[in-house]
Each structure stands twice: as C-alpha cells, then as structure tokens.
Amino acid sequence: MSGSPFVLRWGILGPGWISAHFIKDILKDPKTRDVTDVTHLCVAVASSSSAEKAQQFIDTNAPGVAGIKAFGSYDKLLADKDVDSVYIGVPHSLHYPVAKLALEAGKHVLVEKPMTINAKQAIHLAEIAKANNVYLMEGAWTRFFPTTFAIQKALFEDRVIGDLVTVDAVLGHEFPKDRSHRIYDPELGGGALLDLGVYPINWSLILCYNHPDNKKTAPASVSASALMDKISGVDEQTHVTMMWPRINVISTAKAYITADTSTDCRVRITGTLGEIVVPDVTENPWRYIVRLLGQPEYVVENPIPGHGLFYEADQFARDVRDGKKESEVMPLEESVLVQKITDEVREQIKLKFPASAEEVSG
Numbered sequence: 001m002s003g004s005p006f007v008l009r010w011g012i013l014g015p016g017w018i019s020a021h022f023i024k025d026i027l028k029d030p031k032t033r034d035v036t037d038v039t040h041l042c043v044a045v046a047s048s049s050s051a052e053k054a055q056q057f058i059d060t061n062a063p064g065v066a067g068i069k070a071f072g073s074y075d076k077l078l079a080d081k082d083v084d085s086v087y088i089g090v091p092h093s094l095h096y097p098v099a100k101l102a103l104e105a106g107k108h109v110l111v112e113k114p115m116t117i118n119a120k121q122a123i124h125l126a127e128i129a130k131a132n133n134v135y136l137m138e139g140a141w142t143r144f145f146p147t148t149f150a151i152q153k154a155l156f157e158d159r160v161i162g163d164l165v166t167v168d169a170v171l172g173h174e175f176p177k178d179r180s181h182r183i184y185d186p187e188l189g190g191g192a193l194l195d196l197g198v199y200p201i202n203w204s205l206i207l208c209y210n211h212p213d214n215k216k217t218a219p220a221s222v223s224a225s226a227l228m229d230k231i232s233g234v235d236e237q238t239h240v241t242m243m244w245p246r247i248n249v250i251s252t253a254k255a256y257i258t259a260d261t262s263t264d265c266r267v268r269i270t271g272t273l274g275e276i277v278v279p280d281v282t283e284n285p286w287r288y289i290v291r292l293l294g295q296p297e298y299v300v301e302n303p304i305p306g307h308g309l310f311y312e313a314d315q316f317a318r319d320v321r322d323g324k325k326e327s328e329v330m331p332l333e334e335s336v337l338v339q340k341i342t343d344e345v346r347e348q349i350k351l352k353f354p355a356s357a358e359e360v361s362g
C-alpha cells in the first residue's frame with residue numbers, strides 16, 4: 001500500500017498490567033509486523049488516582065517517547081481533543097461505567113475483555129456507541145492473530161481435518177491466594193469465568209458459531225459446573241459445555257485460577273480426518289499442530305513480534321479510518337453473545353456479584 005499511514009491517537013485509561021503491554025505494543029514500529037497502512041501514537045495516559053502514577057507508567061513503559069500527557073483523572077483525558085480513541089484496561093466491573101463515559105465523550109473505545117459484567121451492560125454500551133456515532137470493540141485479541149485466521153481457513157475453507165467434531169479449549173493461571181487481588185474480588189467481577197473462561201468460550205465462537213454451516217446460530221444449550229472459593233465466593237474452576245446441533249458439534253471451555261495450564265494442548269479441534277492442536281497459549285496463539293490420521297504431524301508457525309495486542313489495535317485503526325462503527329472480526333453481537341453465555345453459566349454456578357457491579361445506568 002502506498003501513501004502515508006493513517007495515524008490513530010490513543011489515550012490509555014487505567015495504567016495497570018495489561019495497559020503496559022498495550023502501550024509497548026502500539027509503540028512498536030508497525031513495519032516489524034509488515035504493516036504499513038496504519039500506525040499508532042499514544043498521546044495520553046490517565047490514572048484514576050494521580051497524575052504521578054500515570055507519569056510513572058509513561059516513564060517505565062514508554063521511556064524517551066515525547067508528548068504523552070499524564071492525567072490524574074479519566075474525565076480529564078476524555079476532555080482532551082487530541083485523543084481520538086481510548087484503550088480501557090481497568091478491572092472487569094469498571095468496563096461498563098468507564099466505557100460509557102468514554103463513548104459519551106465522543107471517543108472510539110477499545111475496552112478490555114470481558115466487555116462488561118453481563119449482557120445487559122454490553123447491549124447498553126452498543127446502544128450508546130451507536131447514539132454517539134463512535135466505534136466500539138471488546139479487546140478479544142485472540143481473534144486477531146494470524147494463527148487464529150489460519151486455523152479458521154484450514155478448517156472452513158481447506159477442510160484440512162474434514163468435518164468438525166469437537167472443540168475443547170482450556171485456560172488456567174495460578175493466581176496468588178492473596179484475597180486482595182482483583183481475581184478474588186466479587187466487586188471487581190472476580191473469578192475464573194470472566195477473567196480466563198472468556199478465552200475458551202471465544203474459541204467455541206471462533207470455530208463453532210462462525211462455522212459457515214452454523215449460520216451464526218447461538219449454542220442450543222450451555223451447561224456448566226464449578227468449584228467456588230469458600231472465602232470470596234468467586235469461581236475457582238469452571239467447566240462449560242456447549243451444543244451446536246446445526247454442525248453436530250459439542251464444544252467445551254474450561255478455566256481455573258489455581259494452577260497454570262500445561263502447554264502441550266490448549267485448544268484441541270477434532271475432525272473426521274484428524275485434529276488441530278494449539279499448544280503453548282490459549283489467548284495469543286502463534287502456532288498450531290496438524291495431526292492427520294495415519295500421517296506424520298506438521299506445525300504451522302506465525303511468530304509474534306511482541307506481546308500481540310497490536311493486531312487488534314491495527315484492525316481497530318483501519319476500521320476507524322474507514323468510518324466503520326464496529327469490528328467484523330469481533331462484532332458487538334458476538335461480545336453480547338459471550339456475555340449471554342457467561343450470564344447463563346453464572347446463573348447455573350450461582351456466581352453472584354454485588355448489585356452495584358451489575359447495574360445499567362441512565
């Protein structure tokens with residue numbers, strides 16, 4: 001592509017762990033991933049507590065990068081005319097109120113996963129984005145990796161493993177048992193399901209909901225079971241089974257916060273001719289293994305030149321450049337579907353959050 005790249009000017013809300021990866025990723029030269037049509041600037045970072053914290057985040061994660069403003073409140077950043085789009089990296093239960101503020105301020109919004117705590121809030125954010133004529137996307141970054149697209153092509157177009165039979169995905173991470181961590185805090189939407197479970201659930205949507213023969217039909221049933229933490233009441237280990245009768249597939253999604261997942265198989269996709277396995281990681285896949293019955297296995301690799309959040313950011317920038325209002329890769333309807341599934345799971349496993357975290361306002 002010729003001409004100057006489209007430049008998207010980002011503001012970051014919530015200078016925490018994932019925002020540090022985001023700022024480092026968007027500041028990488030896009031050419032390192034063969035991208036020349038869009039590029040990113042970070043123009044501001046805001047902390048809800050102090051401008052000093054925002055400045056420290058900038059100094060640590062973007063040393064030597066000039067022109068990034070540090071704000072001590074989200075409102076101040078949202079009032080800044082130099083900011084086109086915001087990345088929201090705050091705990092789950094704050095996604096809804098903070099994204100609402102940003103959309104109402106006329107900013108395009110990339111909000112971390114899960115989009116919200118429940119489907120009602122996700123639907124409301126989609127309505128607010130529409131009313132304000134701005135772009136809204138959930139940071140479902142798994143969907144934007146070259147490996148994810150390659151697996152969809154192998155399955156749907158090249159039919160490498162024949163007819164799809166099962167999809168089983170898992171993500172576990174050993175969190176400290178420190179009950180002050182957000183993962184154990186019901187006020188912040190803690191537990192395995194909303195933090196980790198949304199990834200394996202997304203794999204079901206990537207491969208089953210989006211299977212051409214499924215015609216975008218929601219799972220006919222969702223069944224869940226969980227083990228709950230006795231102190232905080234959040235789910236420590238959750239298993240979900242989804243039925244996709246149009247394509248004759250059963251998929252499973254498993255998540256736990258008490259141990260790290262093994263790295264030999266995170267996603268297993270079984271077909272009538274063999275299987276595709278994603279080892280290593282569930283969230284940011286960079287390779288997959290194909291095992292066809294009676295043949296030697298082979299590996300398809302797409303190394304990631306960084307953490308990998310730039311793939312979703314690049315597509316976000318292209319969509320904003322092109323005047324789109326939502327993503328074709330992660331449409332709002334699918335973010336809402338993920339939340340409808342997690343609402344159903346929460347009902348079955350009795351995962352309750354305080355009413356203040358669940359509410360929809362204005």
Ligand SMILES: NC(=O)C1=CN([C@@H]2O[C@H](COP(=O)(O)OP(=O)(O)OC[C@H]3O[C@@H](n4cnc5c(N)ncnc54)[C@H](OP(=O)(O)O)[C@@H]3O)[C@@H](O)[C@H]2O)C=CC1
Binds near residue numbers: 017019090182194
């Ligand atoms: N895509 C991915 O791979 C990942 C996504 N995530 C998602 O990102 C979000 C943030 O996670 P993570 O970065 O681990 O969280 P952190 O706790 O590291 O950071 C969250 C930030 O939110 C801000 N914040 C605002 N209000 C509160 C509050 N009441 N309590 C705590 N923090 C608050 C804080 O900054 P301040 O108050 O200064 O503004 C804080 O730095 C989560 O929703 C998670 O699902 C997380 C990890 C990986």
Ligand SMILES: O=C1OC[C@@H](O)[C@H](O)[C@H]1O
Binds near residue numbers: 173195196283
């Ligand atoms: O999205 C995530 O992926 C990695 C995990 O460690 C983190 O808690 C989670 O939010």
